[in-house]
Amino acid sequence: MSLLAKGILKGMAVTAKNFFQSYYRKERLPTVQYPEEKSTITPFTRNFPFLLYDGDDAVDGMRCTACTLCERACPPQCIYIIKDKDEKGKPILRPRIFDIDTSVCMSCQLCVEVCPYEAIRMDSAFELSNENRFEGLLINRGDLLKSNDYYHALNPVEARETDDRIAAKNALAEAKKKARQKKTRLAAAKAKRPPSRLKKSPPAREKPPQPEKSE
Amino acid sequence: MNNFFDLKLVELGRWIEAFFADFPSLKLVVHLLLCTLPLALSFMGAFAFTTWLERKGLARIQNRPGPNRVGIFGLLQPIADGIKMLIKEDIVPERSDKLFHFLAPIMLMIPALIGVGFLPLGDGLHALPLDSAIIFFFAISSLNTIAVFMAGWSSRNKYSLLGGMRAVAQMISYEIPLVLSAVAVIMIAGSLNAQEVVASQQISSWVGSGNILQEFFGRILGWNVFKPWGFAGFIFFFVAALAEANRSPFDLPEADSEIIAGHLTEYSGFKYAIFFMGEYISAFAIAGIGVTLFLGGWNGPVFSGLPWFVLKLFSLFAVMIWIRGTLPRLRVDQLMGYAWKFLFPLAILNIFLAGFYHFIERQWGTAIAMLAGWILGFGALQLAATALSRLNQSPIMRSKRVYQLVE
Ligand code: SF4
Ligand code: SF4
Secondary structure, three states: OOHHHHHHHHHHHHHHHHHHHHHHHHHHHOOOOOOOOOOOOOOOOOOOOEEEEEOOOOOOOOOOOOOHHHHOOOOOOOOOEEEEOOOOOOOOEEEEEEEEOOOOOOOOOOHHOOOOOOEEEEEEOOOOOOOOOOOOOOEHHHHHHHEEHHHHHHHHHHHHHHHHHHHEEEEEEHHHHHHHHHHHHHHHHHOOOHHHHHOOOOOOOOOOOOOOOOO | OOOHHHHHHHHHHHHHOOOOOHHHHEEEEHHHHHHHHHHHHHHHHHHHHHHHHHHHHHHHHHHHHHOOOOHHHHHOOHHHHHHHHOOOHHHHHHOHHHHHHHHHHHHHHHHHHHHHHHOOOOOOOOOOOOOHHHHHHHHHOOOHHHHHHHHHHHHHHHHHHHHHHHHHHHHHHHHHHHHHHHHEEEEHHHHOOOOHHHHOOOHHHHHHOHHHHHHHHOOOOOOOHHHHHHHHHHHHHHHHHHHHHOOOOOHHHHHHHHHOOOHHHHHHHHHHEEEEHHHHHHHHHHHHHHEEEEOOOOOOOOOOOOHHHHHHHHHHHHHHHHHHOOOOOOOOHHHHHHHHHHHHHHHHHHHHHHHHHHHHHHHOOOHHHHHHHHHHHHHHHHHHHHHHHHHHHHOOOOOOOOOOOOO
């Protein structure tokens, strides 16, 4: 009996504490009154993807190459890509149409993981409701494109990492290109020399340079 | 000065009646209206306020802000809810007993309002000043059971019926400790008249003395809760009242996690609102009679009368809300066992204790009676409670349990 009474009193004390502390302690009343105030968004909040571009012009600086990897990776298949072509019908490496359906996207971030060009990232904007439930919820290329500065404001750490990665990649590509150019130059120089000198030369470490065909 | 509010209200009533002095029959009608209409309206208003209070209180207990959109602090929320209920579709199950389905909420509402009429709200503020008001109150308030069972039966729904059955079992069982704990008070006061019961809860030699301190405490310390038998009786009464009013932790008839909403399952729209209101008003009535019997009614220092009654009533209701925010629902067998095997014998014992107290007081004075009551009387109650809980324990399982599927 006394056990029961003690238990009841203990429980009542707990609820009373919660009741009174909710008036003066923030952690006892964590509700955020949404339309008036918004809860803090951390850099790691992710809700919906957006496309990145460099420089000032959204279309020219677009990083996306329309490789459609994300389209194929997206589990609910809400990305829709059509490649761009110039007037002669030659494909250009960028999408002409890039749509994502907000009502279908499940914020899984797989498109971000899969993109080899760092062209797509997750945005933290969450107020995506719309008056038109068909076209309004289909976000197209123009609205998806956001500048790199926007990304820096959104998540500075990750944005810097991405930039570093891109810079490293560019540097690598540059170095390779230079090396290739050197090799072609070497090969050209070798071709001019008389064949008798060739035998005397030490064996090349690398494979003999081949004429570039691809570029 | 003391009963300022009550006297002014009574005067106001007389003043209005005076306009109809020439028409005796009309005067009677006006008199009846003046007795009943303000009472009914104010208790409906109190109901609206209490729904707000309950939602706010529960919300704060659960660390939420509660309703805060309609009006300041969400105070107009009950009005919004009322409008919502009014414009909702009123769905009646096709194969239900339409007449009784319709009558049940009314059947609940009427006794609740009559019960409220028996409460002495203040000095002279008493809609139905009968000499047997208290016994009448208990008689009327037990009509609730029929209304709830009517709702459960006529809905033609298994959940409703289960809720109705539970309600009948529970309300009839708890009526007994409820009335028995009231008997002690009636015995000591020597009257069934609610006003006299209230008047008996003053220390009369102090109240008239003119000494400010004695005036002040004479109106508090005379309350029955401050007497040993009254304190125990109040606890029994309060527990039984919670069960009578279907309030948590005894809200088994509408246990929403088990049987949807019990007898309310098939009610919607305005009928649901009426049902809801009826339940709240009967809870008010029971809390009010509790205030009258144990908490000194409208007695209180400085300005005794209506304000004190209202204050006590809402405090009691706040405790009910607090309990609702704290305790989980009982099981059916626990509920019935608690009423019959625990509260019932203790309430009977309490009647005897009250009798002894009364005679000791008459023989040797209040001080000795208090001492004996708090020590011996409470000792006896404690002993009885311990013995009862020992007796009620389920037999200890002696043989070792054998699990057949586990080696
Ligand atoms: S966003 Fe990335 S993965 Fe998707 S099409 Fe563009 S480049 Fe390819
Ligand atoms: S976040 Fe997931 S669901 Fe949304 S577009 Fe990217 S891959 Fe598709």
